[in-house]
Amino acid sequence: MYYWGKxxxxxxxxxxxxxxxxxxxxxxxxxxxxxxxxxxxxGVPPPGVYADYGFLLIKTGKESRGQLxxxxxxxxxxxxxxxxxxxxxxxEDQTEKEAGK
Amino acid sequence: xxxxxxxxxxxxxxxTMKFKVILFSSIIATTFAxxxxxxxxxxxxxxxxxxxxxxxxxxxxxxxxxTTNVDxxxxxxxxxxSPLANAGYYILPPLIxxxxxxxxxxxxxxxxxxxxxxxxxxxxxADVVLFPIIHKWNKIGALGTIHIDIEFxxxxxxxxxxxxxxxxxxxxxANKSDQSSILATLATNVAAATLTDYVPVxxxxxxxxxxxxxxxxxxxxxxxxxxxxxxLGDRIKASL
Numbered sequence: 492m493y494y495w496g497k498x499x500x501x502x503x504x505x506x507x508x509x510x511x512x513x514x515x516x517x518x519x520x521x522x523x524x525x526x527x528x529x530x531x532x533x534g535v536p537p538p539g540v541y542a543d544y545g546f547l548l549i550k551t552g553k554e555s556r557g558q559l560x561x562x563x564x565x566x567x568x569x570x571x572x573x574x575x576x577x578x579x580x581x582x583e584d585q586t587e588k589e590a591g592k
Numbered sequence: 593x594x595x596x597x598x599x600x601x602x603x604x605x606x607x608t609m610k611f612k613v614i615l616f617s618s619i620i621a622t623t624f625a626x627x628x629x630x631x632x633x634x635x636x637x638x639x640x641x642x643x644x645x646x647x648x649x650x651x652x653x654x655x656x657x658x659t660t661n662v663d664x665x666x667x668x669x670x671x672x673x674s675p676l677a678n679a680g681y682y683i684l685p686p687l688i689x690x691x692x693x694x695x696x697x698x699x700x701x702x703x704x705x706x707x708x709x710x711x712x713x714x715x716x717x718a719d720v721v722l723f724p725i726i727h728k729w730n731k732i733g734a735l736g737t738i739h740i741d742i743e744f745x746x747x748x749x750x751x752x753x754x755x756x757x758x759x760x761x762x763x764x765x766a767n768k769s770d771q772s773s774i775l776a777t778l779a780t781n782v783a784a785a786t787l788t789d790y791v792p793v794x795x796x797x798x799x800x801x802x803x804x805x806x807x808x809x810x811x812x813x814x815x816x817x818x819x820x821x822x823x824l825g826d827r828i829k830a831s832l
Contacts, residue, residue, distance in 0.1 A: 492680070492810075493678060495674050498673075498674060499674060499795065537678075537683075538681070538683050538810075539673065539682075539686060540685075542685035543686065546688050570649050571682065571684075571685075574684065574716055578692075
């Protein structure tokens with residue numbers, strides 16, 4: 492139904508190792524899934540991929556690109572909107588808190 | 593003549609008995625057949641909730657690991673997302689949900705198994721929560737046979753009712769294709785002990801456990817799968 496590329500293995504590796512190398516590998520896996528989404532029957536990235544990709548981008552310092560990905564998740568999967576908005580708010584608050592220190 | 597008559601009578605009795613046995617067997621067979629006909633069930637009968645409430649979003653909780661294999665939790669957690677999304681559901685993003693659960697001190701799923709789940713509905717906007725429970729991960733001997741027991745419990749967030757569940761007992765033989773030499777197998781196992789990747793094994797377990805799960809709104813067969821026959825029971829055994 493969806494193109495998953497190397498998602499399972501990359502996600503396992505990231506969860507197991509929690510290091511930069513495995514995080515980069517997972518970011519590359521997300522990018523690949525998004526670029527090749529048309530290979531799947533639905534022709535769009537699977538649920539959660541834009542969101543988790545965006546979340547990781549923000550965590551690695553790429554805020555604006557990360558936010559764009561989270562917005563894409565909300566547009567593609569409207570049932571995610573309330574949850575994603577809460578996450579965006581939470582991250583904004585965290586950034587403000589850190590800037591205020 | 594008398595002897596012949598006696599023999600004929602005995603033959604007749606035997607034939608009658610045989611007929612009775614055949615008749616009795618047929619009745620039993622028919623009874624079983626009709627029982628299994630009655631048992632033959634469709635998804636919309638067996639899992640009414642999915643066709644009446646039409647849940648859209650599923651939150652996958654970190655697996656409850658009742659085994660001593662510390663990696664089993666990751667093996668299963670990382671392979672749950674894709675099969676459930678492929679079944680047509682919106683699956684809450686696993687990385688973000690994990691982070692939120694950890695920050696809220698809710699990483700240990702067992703705490704919530706018998707609790708009210710309505711907060712999960714509010715925070716995550718989930719309709720259904722999946723609790724995966726790993727009951728057994730036993731490696732038997734040096735030949736690489738693993739017994740895995742895992743259970744999936746899907747609960748509605750509003751009512752807390754179990755809407756789909758299945759318990760699987762799986763046996764995985766790591767050396768199924770290479771039984772030519774026990775010594776060779778043992779040597780292979782020693783070498784592979786640190787390299788064995790059980791992610792594909794976990795994936796196979798998951799696919800069997802969610803067989804018959806009604807399809808979600810993003811699956812093109814979502815409106816017709818209610819008439820599909822339920823293929824597996826709520827307790828299954830399989831060799832992988």
